[in-house]
Amino acid sequence: MRANTWAGRNKVEVRDVPDPKILNSRDAIVRITSTAICGSDLHLVDGYVPTMQDGDVLGHEFMGEVIEVGSGVPGDRLRVGDRVVVPFPISCGACAACAAELYSCCENTNPNAGIAEKMFGHPVAGIFGYSHLTGGFAGGQAQYARVPFADVGPLKIEADLTDEQVLFLSDILPTGYMGAEMCDIQPSDVVAVWGAGPVGQFAMDSARVLGAAKVIAIDKEPYRLRMAEQAGHVPVNFDEVDVRSRLLELTGGRGPDKCIDAVGLEATHGSAHIGAYDRIKQAVRSETERPHALRQAIMSCRSGGVVSVIGVYGGFLDKFPAGAWMNRSLTLRTGQCHVQRYMKPLLGRIERGELDPTRIITHTLPLDEAARGFDIFKNKQDDCEKIVLKP
Ligand code: NAD
Ligand code: ZN
Ligand code: ZN
Known part of the structure; x- marks a missing residue:
């Protein structure tokens, strides 16, 4: 075959x-x-x-x-x-x-x-x-x-x-749906989704189906943001605006009630040919150096909110904002x-x-x-x- x-x-x-x-x-x-x-x-x-x-x-x-x-x-x-x-x-x-x-x-x-x-x-x-x-x-x-x-x-x-x-x-449809379901969405909720790839798009649609009042799509690809907008979601381009400030503006200064990371390890794509184990080390390094979806989601979520992670991670992540997670009573949920x-x-x-x-x-x-x-x-x-x- x-x-x-x-x-x-x-x-x-x-x-x-x-x-x-x-x-x-x-x-x-x-x-x-x-x-x-x-x-x-x-x-x-x-x-x-x-x-x-x-x-x-x-x-x-x-x-x-x-x-x-x-x-x-x-x-x-x-x-x-x-x-x-x-x-x-x-x-x-x-x-x-x-x-x-x-x-x-x-x-x-x-x-x-x-x-x-x-x-x-x-x-x-x-x-x-x-x-x-x-x-x-x-x-x-x-x-x-x-x-x-x-x-x-x-x-x-x-x-x-x-x-x-x-x-x-x-x-990807169950994955996006699970991302939204893990958020335990209430009718007044604003849900922000990092990543307008296929998984992110389905997380957005699922959040709407589960009753979210507003769904925000965060990405840098204008055509992917347009696709989200055509489906009724609010686009935010992270190459053009400071994401956290924009999210505060869109939510009366408190942050989204629920945040979904549909990005995962994307940060590591496309780098030079190096050994696999070096690669893991490099991934960890690059994630500490660039704006990173998971970190941004935790830092942006309103107190008592839920951060739902469906983007795939492996190994270890540095600069995990444990302080914001703990002091703001956030719930972190995830899974394949x-x-x-x-x-x-x-x-x-x-x-x-x-x-x-x-x-x-x-x-x-x-x-x-x-x-x-x-x-x-x-x-x-x-x-x-x-x-x-x-x-
Ligand atoms: P994709 O690569 O097409 O989409 C990722 C999107 O994230 C891209 O549009 C990219 O521009 C955007 N992005 C990159 N950095 C960003 C940032 N800092 N902020 C906001 N957006 C950013 O991939 P996909 O097919 O949509 O999959 C998304 C993730 O979901 C991947 O990590 C994939 O492995 C994972 N996934 C998980 C499961 C599961 O069971 N949990 C199942 C399928 C896929
Ligand atoms: Zn897949
Ligand atoms: Zn079994």
Whole structure:
């Protein structure tokens, strides 16, 4: 089959690789009809994660048709011919974390959990296309994928909806929604969102759906801010204004009630070729030197507010404003998205027209043009917001 693979720092390449096979009784094989490029893929492609290997198949946002199921997948759960969206965390459905619906913290699905433990001091669960740190599972920017624990994760799509309407249930729509849900939004709340990338846009839409009075979008890309504005949110360009002052102006001098960080490690993209461990050190350094979304969110939030972090972080962060966090009684909430928890309810919101995930798609490309897609997305060319790939 054809698959988009990591080919070294800042290089991806669509190659011929062996077709996936059922390895365990709870596996399924999915023929992929649509897949997407995510901001998280950029953390991998530019070599930030040192456990990437040449030939690793990328991609954790995908959907398609089930073409084979293992003997351990009950027929009432999944059958050949079913159309499914596959969530990015691989979850067993049975451990203590899964029982608590903390699917992205599953204790059973990462055979390499020890690597993360050694590198960061904590384990991580299995994730598709996310290097050997998260289990070495081949990703979904490919013609086919093996889906482990297929009786737990995949969501069947029976309604008459396009791939574009439901594809983002695999990751970024639930992630944006979880970012807003963690804010415990009240009707009078002003919610500020750092990052108007795909995840940020969905956090903004979700904050509105959950009842926020006003949603503020913070970014430096004028076209991304325009996209947020067209969806009804208030743009703030951090290249043009001092963000904290502007937020105080917009909130009667108190700061936003709820702040969402949908940026994460973006600060580290695009730097020179250096070793992975140096890279982590450099990331820590650069985050102390430049305006940083998380720090700004904590410093801007009103007393008693919530800072919700869905941007991805790894390793350590310096200059964390512990004083503002503690003295202003802020609540900090975060997590890799527990996608399985949100898929069904969000499918309902799409069906009822409350959320329109298609609004962020700016590019659709054949899988064979994945390398060009990564360039366009990473360099924000051609007003790119979100790229869908068709295998
Ligand atoms: P993206 O790279 O397209 O978007 C990030 C945006 O942040 C860009 O538009 C950039 O201009 C903006 N930005 C950079 N620095 C900023 C700053 N200081 N203030 C405000 N905006 C700033 O990525 P995306 O696909 O939207 O993903 C966003 C983040 O969410 C990434 O870190 C990604 O890894 C993470 N993510 C998390 C989960 C999860 O489960 N928690 C799931 C998916 C993605
Ligand atoms: Zn993603
Ligand atoms: Zn589990």
